[in-house]
Amino acid sequence: MLITSILLSALFAGIVATLVTIAIEKFGGRTGGVLATIPTTIVPAALGMYSISGETEFAQSMSIVPLGMMVNAIFLLVWIHAPQRFGLSLVGTTILSLVVWTLIGSLGLLVSSELQASGVAALTYAVSGLGLLILLGVWTTWTSRPAPKGSRSVRPSVLVLRGSAAATAIGIAVWFSSLSYPFVSGLVSTFPAIFLTSMIALWLAQGQDVPQGAAGPMMLGGASVGVYAVVAIVLFPMLGPVLGSIVTWLISIIAWTIPAYIYLQWRQSLTSLDQRSEAGTSTMSS
Numbered sequence: 536m537l538i539t540s541i542l543l544s545a546l547f548a549g550i551v552a553t554l555v556t557i558a559i560e561k562f563g564g565r566t567g568g569v570l571a572t573i574p575t576t577i578v579p580a581a582l583g584m585y586s587i588s589g590e591t592e593f594a595q596s597m598s599i600v601p602l603g604m605m606v607n608a609i610f611l612l613v614w615i616h617a618p619q620r621f622g623l624s625l626v627g628t629t630i631l632s633l634v635v636w637t638l639i640g641s642l643g644l645l646v647s648s649e650l651q652a653s654g655v656a657a658l659t660y661a662v663s664g665l666g667l668l669i670l671l672g673v674w675t676t677w678t679s680r681p682a683p684k685g686s687r688s689v690r691p692s693v694l695v696l697r698g699s700a701a702a703t704a705i706g707i708a709v710w711f712s713s714l715s716y717p718f719v720s721g722l723v724s725t726f727p728a729i730f731l732t733s734m735i736a737l738w739l740a741q742g743q744d745v746p747q748g749a750a751g752p753m754m755l756g757g758a759s760v761g762v763y764a765v766v767a768i769v770l771f772p773m774l775g776p777v778l779g780s781i782v783t784w785l786i787s788i789i790a791w792t793i794p795a796y797i798y799l800q801w802r803q804s805l806t807s808l809d810q811r812s813e814a815g816t817s818t819m820s821s
Contacts, residue, residue, distance in 0.1 A: 546702060569796045571729065571749075572756035574763040574787050576704070578780055580724040581767050585776045588717065591657075594768045595717035596724070598657035601664030601761035602643045603725030608671050608754040610636045610727050614734050615675075615750045618743060625738050629731070640722055647718050658768050665761040672755035676799060696736075700728035725760070755795050763787040 577600065585593045613632040617623045623631060651660060704726040730753060737746040766786050771779040 569752050569756035569792060569799065571733065572753050572759060573792050574760050574784055576729070577724060577760050577763050578784060581763075581771070582776050582780060584717075584720060584724075585771050590772050592717040593771065594657035595651060596721035597764040597768050598651065598661040599644070599647050599664070599718050599721035600725055600764035601661055601668050601758075602647060603640065603722045604757045604761045605664060605668040605671060606636055606640045606643060606722075607725060607727045607730060607757060608668060608675070609639055611730060611734075611750040611754050612675065615747055618747075625735065629735060632731070632734075636727060644718055644722055651718075658765070661761075661765045661768060665758065665765055668758050668761050672758050672795075673798075676751040676755050676802060678802075696732055700732050704728045721764075752795075752799055755799065756792060758795070759787045759791040762791045 581593075581597065584596050588596070610632050613635055614628060617628050617631055621627075621631075647660065651657060704723060707723050710720075733753075734746045734750070737749065763783055763786075766783045767779065770783050773779070774782060
């Protein structure tokens with residue numbers, strides 16, 4: 536049963552990750568960034584964890600997911616700012632982003648364990664983490680950045696790499712859950728496999744602008760995974776894992792993904808209006 540849960544969760548996560556991340560190349564950073572971060576790999580991860588652990592351990596695993604997504608948002612901030620501010624290459628940016636993720640994720644893991652051991656409820660902790668994640672996403676995307684579409688297709692081998700990385704992360708997360716390491720499994724389930732492989736693939740295939748344009752929308756859209764985790768803590772015990780997964784996924788899309796997309800379009804329209812106004816003022820002055 537354990538091996539089956541791990542393999543099925545990993546396989547499903549890999550397939551979904553490969554299909555969803557193509558959206559960035561097809562639809563541009565703004566639309567693609569949001570679509571690429573709808574709850575996907577968290578779905579098989581949550582199913583696998585719930586099937587092999589108790590409700591308390593499941594709640595603990597899900598409680599750290601919003602924090603994990605906030606660490607992912609910081610990971611993406613490195614990709615937005617490090618190349619320009621520090622003159623880093625693709626290799627340097629990749630290394631720095633992974634170091635930042637590891638350090639902040641490890642610190643968050645320790646804080647999570649201590650807080651919940653001291654009596655903080657898993658749901659309370661999850662909601663707090665989600666609130667911080669949303670604030671960071673809104674702050675980062677308040678000023679809209681150019682988010683062009685990709686002009687060249689990404690090689691099939693890179694798509695396979697994305698799916699394999701996501702499948703590995705989810706398989707390890709479910710395995711850790713079976714070993715009674717709920718916090719570790721929750722954090723591992725949010726490892727930025729899709730973000731990392733997408734940033735590298737887009738940089739190599741399209742240049743630096745496309746991944747940087749997608750990073751902000753991916754940060755904001757990624758909060759839907761945090762919403763999924765929070766709702767799953769409540770609904771999985773009530774509805775069961777299968778129906779709970781379906782309802783939780785729909786809620787996360789309706790409650791976050793759609794509003795996030797509308798918000799990004801609104802900010803883009805205001806930014807474009809301001810730019811046109813400035814251009815008109817400059818023309819009149821000259």
